[in-house]
Amino acid sequence: MVVAYYLPEPLRVCLGGHPLFIFNTCPRDCYDTCAIVTKVRNGKLHSTEPNKKHPFTGDLLCPKGRNISQYVYSRQRILYPLRRTGEKGAGKFEEITWNDALKEIAENIREISLRHGPESILQFDYAGTMGLVQRYFPTRFFNVIGASRVSHTICSRAGEKALEIVYGSTLGMLPDEIEKCRLIVLWGMNPAWSSAHTFEMLKRAKKCGTKIYIVDPVKSATTELGTHLQIKPTTDAALALGIINHLIENRLCNEVFLDQNTTGFDRLVGAASKYDMTKICKTTGLKTREIEDFIGDFVSLRPNCIMIGYGMQRHRNGGEMVRAISILPALIGENRGFYYSTDLGDFDMDYLEGASLRTRMRVMHNMVDIGRTLQSNKVKMMFVYNSNPLATLPNQRLLRDGFMKKDIFTVVHDLFMTDTADHADIVLPATSFFEHFDIHTSYLHNYLSINEKAIEPIGEARSNSDVFRSLAKIMNLQTKELFEEDEKVARMLLSKSKSVEGKFEDLTKKGFLRMKVPNRSVYNTPTRKIELFSAAAEAEGLGGLPVHAEVRRTQPFILLSPVHKFLVRSQYHLRWPDIRPVVYISEKDAHEENIESGSMITLKNEFDEWSVTCETSDSVLPGVLVTYSVLWPKLCGGKNVNFVTTDFVQKYGQNAAFNSTFVKII
Structure with a gap:
């Protein structure tokens, strides 16, 4: 019997071919990307601990990362391939062999490609795992067969596009730099729920005298x-532009920095x-004193950082909104004095996804309004x-x-019988991250x-x-890139990366490697400067300058739906099935609508209606x-908030606009 214990790095040796402990990484779509040390006993998970040597993970795992074995060994795991026997959505299936499942999938790929063209086959993927290999390697298969793909537009593309217009990339400050700031502004970000390590970092910074503002x-x-x-x-751009105006009028801008590093100031x-000030107070609902105090601290407490959240x-x-906010640090001479998304990897994505294997133009379908695409008969x-x-979708x-x-x-590959799996023709059982190999980067550290x-x-x-290697084999595809092993x-x-400080062998010894930070005084914009005005954005129809674009109400209430603290999108709801949907309303509105806290209400708009428990809140x-997402409809009486969320597509990055959903109470 081999028992795995957490031992000092030099003692990480093999006994009988089994390591004494295992390095894992939480693969969820989360800021923190925690490094984990896993103990294994008799071939089963014994315990998981944070990799305390990891500079960011330290000694903390969030509730989602602790006791993960309950998730892995759940009795509700899908263990075998399944074929639908009842109506779609009824959840009735029979067990079949992998060979039979793969043959049926392969036959459908061949027949549908011949009848409707390969672009009628849709690769529907997202970020269920953020590992580079398991997330992107399957695209090789879809490139070979010529399939279409969904664009990943339900999360952060609008902000990414805005920052690319101004700075040429999303790269801002790193956690160790943010912690040393005298002022930290959390703008539309709630790390108490979304990033446990950031929340702890903020508490440490506050103890050391850092002042913190939260715009939310x-x-x-x-x-x-x-x-x-x-x-x-929806009024954040108005606030940012008002602050910009105040800085300019009161000559609080860093003229030297602006002259050397920006274009378009005039x-x-x-x-x-x-x-x-009068206009922005009326628009935002904030008081003059609140805004002036913020501006005073923003100018005087240096260095500082604006941490921009995704929900906004x-x-x-x-x-x-992101475009206007991101300009603020440049005006006072704080180069890239923001955080949004840290993308340091210079990995060869064309190699990883097999871009050269595609012989026809790829057709992309926006994930946000994919329901409309399915109605158009373009997908078979x-x-x-x-x-x-x-x-998860609106x-x-x-x-x-x-x-x-x-x-x-429809084929679904998953660990559990989700709402999506219930609507599949074939369901394939997926591994947890403890059951396969991968490597991970973070969009925070x-x-x-x-x-x-x-x-x-x-x-x-x-x-x-493994699924797509198996499918390529049964289809007798000869492209060698389809069969490369994960570790290779x-x-x-x-080996191709210049940003990773170390080799693969170093990674296996430590469990992690540092990545180099590019020169943040280099801006990959057309002018090679910070573009306060952008001719390229103007030509693209996005406007040369940021503006406050008013979002007009179509119903009495705006409905915000941030993700619940125990969930990562829809992941883990099965682990916490007692989480029930609740909508929070102000005391004033509850009184005017004659609603008692704890009663059921129905929200309605042009998309659907949703009956849900309502509670009053001073928040x-x-x-x-406000309601918290993303709960499984099948665990909540058949519906969740996304039955009423809008599928509006933004101009910026063709991103989703979940939080500009308007409803009435009936």
Whole structure:
């Protein structure tokens, strides 16, 4: 019997071919990307601990990362391939062999390609795992067969596009730099729920004297850290432009930095002049004293950082808001004095995804309004993995009508019988991250980490990469790139990278490697400067300058739907099935609508209606409703908030606008 214990690095040796402990990485779509040390006993998970040597993970794992064995060994895991026997959505299936499942999938790929063209086969993937190999390697298969793909537009693309316009990339400050700031501004970000390590970092910084502001329409555990500016939803660009105007009028800008590093300041002056203090107070709901105090601290407390959250840019005008906010640090001479998304990897994605294997132009379908695409008869087959669209996407009624279509053959690869799996023709059992190999980067910190295979797959589960190698084999595809092994792919990525400080062998010894930070005084914009005015954005139809684009209400209430603290999108709801949907309303609105706290209400708009428990709260403003997502509809009486969320597509990055959903109470 081999027992794994957490031993000092030099003692990481093999006994009987088994390591004494395993390096893993949490693969969720989360800021922290925690490094884990896993103990294995008799071929089973014994315990998981944070890799305390990892500079960011330290000694902390969040509730989602602790006791993960309950997730891995759940009795609700899918163990064998399944074929649908009842109506779509009924959840009735029979067990079949992998050979039979793969043959049926292969036959449908061949037949549908011949009848409707290969682009009628849709690769439907997202970020269920963020590992580089398991997330991106399967695209090689879809490139070879010529399939179409969904664009990943439900999260952060609007903000990314905005920052690329201004700075040429999303790269801002790193956690160790942020912690040393004298002022930290959390703008639309709630790390108490979304990033446990960031929340701890903020508490340490506060103890050391750092002042913290939180700009957010909702009170939360994060707002208790500092001064809360409870802004009206969708008005953040107006606030930023008002601050810009104040800085300019009061000659508080760093003229030397602006002259050397920016372009378009004169045009910005004219655009910002429209936003005087009276106008922005009326627009945002904030008081003059609140805004002036913030500006005073922003100018005087240096260095400082604005941490920009993702929820804010999931509005109709989300890109405009991020664009305006991101200009503020440049005006006072704080080069890239923001955080949004750290993308340090220089990995060869063309190699990883097999871009050269594609022989025809790729057809892309926006994930946000994919329900409309399914109604257009352009798609005849979907292969869904790393995603649970029948929980996470907006306008669920229209989307489900598409998934119910009898002329669309659907394959789902997952660990559990999600709402999406219930609508599949074939369901394939997937591995957890303890059952396959991968490597990971973070969009917060600057470390690459390894995920070693700790245990054998449960039941007949297969990893993403194994599924598509198996499918390529049964289809007799000869392209050698389809059959590369996971570790070989990872080794190749590291060997080509100039940003990773170390080799693959170093990664296996430590569990993580540092990644170099590029020169942040280099701006990959057309002018090679910070573009306060952008001719390229103007030519693209996005406007040369940021503006406050008013979002007009179509119903009495705006409905915000941030993700629940125990969930990562829809992941883990099965682990916490007692989480029930609740909508929070202000005391004022509850009184006017004659609603008692704890009663059921029905929200309605042009998409659908949703009956849900309503509770009064002093955390929300009048005219605002808040509910936490993304719950599985099948665990909540058949519906979740996404039955009423909008599938509006923004101009910036064609991103989703979940939080610009308007409803009435009936």
